[in-house]
Amino acid sequence: MSKLETKCLHAGYESAESTTRSHAVPLYRTASYRFDSTEHAANLFSLKELGNIYTRLMNPTTDVLEQRVAAMEGGAAALAVASGTSAIFYSIINLAKSGDEIVSANNLYGGSYTMFNDILPGMGITVKFVDPSDPQNFAAAINENTKAVFCETIGNPALELVDLQGIADIAHANGLPLIVDSTFTTPALLRPLDHGADIVVHSLTKWLGGHGTGIGGVVVDSGKFDWTTGKHPLLSDPEPSYWNVSFANDLGDLAPLAYILRMRLIPLRNLGACIAPDNSWMALQGIETLPLRMERHSENGLATAEHLKKSGKVEWVKYAGYDDKASKYLPNGAGGMVVFEIKGGEEAGRKFIESLELFSHLANVGDARSLAIHPASTTHSQLNEEQQTSGGITPGMIRLSVGIENIDDILADIDQALAKS
Numbered sequence: 431m432s433k434l435e436t437k438c439l440h441a442g443y444e445s446a447e448s449t450t451r452s453h454a455v456p457l458y459r460t461a462s463y464r465f466d467s468t469e470h471a472a473n474l475f476s477l478k479e480l481g482n483i484y485t486r487l488m489n490p491t492t493d494v495l496e497q498r499v500a501a502m503e504g505g506a507a508a509l510a511v512a513s514g515t516s517a518i519f520y521s522i523i524n525l526a527k528s529g530d531e532i533v534s535a536n537n538l539y540g541g542s543y544t545m546f547n548d549i550l551p552g553m554g555i556t557v558k559f560v561d562p563s564d565p566q567n568f569a570a571a572i573n574e575n576t577k578a579v580f581c582e583t584i585g586n587p588a589l590e591l592v593d594l595q596g597i598a599d600i601a602h603a604n605g606l607p608l609i610v611d612s613t614f615t616t617p618a619l620l621r622p623l624d625h626g627a628d629i630v631v632h633s634l635t636k637w638l639g640g641h642g643t644g645i646g647g648v649v650v651d652s653g654k655f656d657w658t659t660g661k662h663p664l665l666s667d668p669e670p671s672y673w674n675v676s677f678a679n680d681l682g683d684l685a686p687l688a689y690i691l692r693m694r695l696i697p698l699r700n701l702g703a704c705i706a707p708d709n710s711w712m713a714l715q716g717i718e719t720l721p722l723r724m725e726r727h728s729e730n731g732l733a734t735a736e737h738l739k740k741s742g743k744v745e746w747v748k749y750a751g752y753d754d755k756a757s758k759y760l761p762n763g764a765g766g767m768v769v770f771e772i773k774g775g776e777e778a779g780r781k782f783i784e785s786l787e788l789f790s791h792l793a794n795v796g797d798a799r800s801l802a803i804h805p806a807s808t809t810h811s812q813l814n815e816e817q818q819t820s821g822g823i824t825p826g827m828i829r830l831s832v833g834i835e836n837i838d839d840i841l842a843d844i845d846q847a848l849a850k851s
């Protein structure tokens with residue numbers, strides 16, 4: 431099983447479940463699991479044996495999801511959690527604590543920016559923001575306290591494509607892992623681990639789930655980063671809350687699982703942002719058709735961007751496929767996100783949004799249905815004007831998440847809304 435389309439349908443559940451022979455992945459709605467004996471229980475708790483204990487830690491439906499996404503990304507292991515937001519939070523606190531620093535791209539998803547700018551500093555983790563368009567900017571911000579480098583594959587919402595390999599090289603030259611939020615690309619368009627990234631995070635809520643039916647997130651680790659150098663004591667020092675295990679040094683054959691296993695046993699176990707099995711099941715259902723959907727999202731996204739350019743009613747149009755680096759990083763298509771500045775600024779922008787009929791006006795992206803929003807007054811409204819500008823958000827900017835409807839209906843809706851604005 432080497433190709434993505436096949437993995438999306440089969441990875442993690444290659445033969446039917448042994449008791450019921452269920453062909454579809456079963457949904458296990460249970461909080462806990464019975465032990466065979468006190469010895470079995472003790473072995474599970476002491477990590478001598480791997481197995482189910484409690485759904486905050488693991489669940490068989492979620493396990494299929496984790497194996498499937500790890501296979502799709504080409505990673506060693508994955509951990510699914512309650513949301514993309516908690517995936518990002520855990521990916522950071524699994525390697526950084528008070529006194530440590532992270533160097534991050536400045537053009538992040540609004541919630542991630544707020545987490546990094548306001549919440550992490552309150553916990554003593556400083557985040558230095560840099561313009562990701564030049565990888566050297568990351569190098570300049572790294573110091574001896576830095577524990578990781580963070581960026582998104584396609585900056586939100588201005589849709590700049592980053593030079594992942596360039597940023598990964600700088601991270602590695604400093605002994606640091608690169609964490610990449612690949613929500614906008616999914617493994618159908620881009621696999622960050624193939625371009626030097628060490629850890630990939632996703633919101634399952636978006637294209638992976640694909641139907642806007644549930645919230646979830648996932649973290650995937652390549653299993654290749656060396657955590658034993660002493661630069662990441664959270665992974666290499668004995669863990670007082672877990673049998674004094676050194677995740678980096680004591681796992682033997684399981685060493686490639688160190689980062690994900692620690693995330694499961696320390697942040698997930700004790701902070702508790704676990705994914706509901708129902709949401710894991712819905713994410714799996716969506717993933718089965720991910721490659722097909724991304725093909726159509728990309729086709730419709732490009733057609734929409736081209737149409738807007740020719741309309742004469744917009745100042746500019748941004749689409750990841752127009753980036754110089756797209757041929758290297760997005761050879762299979764650039765997805766369904768299109769951003770443009772309407773002529774007439776904020777007022778025209780509001781009118782356009784209110785006139786849309788097929789596009790839904792809401793705060794989400796990556797649904798099978800077409801969506802639209804005005805970032806300056808909604809998703810990025812907590813940011814001040816300077817932060818908005820540095821994140822590439824302008825007053826009349828409209829963000830479209832182009833769905834998989836028929837392109838004729840999508841363009842007709844845009845045309846009638848442009849005419850009214």
Ligand SMILES: *Cc1c(COP(=O)(O)O)cnc(C)c1O
Pocket residue numbers: 513514515516539541542582586611613614632633634635636645646647795
């Ligand atoms: C939506 C999103 C998140 C947050 O994910 P949730 O599942 O909503 O918590 C993080 N990063 C990006 C790029 C997103 O689009």
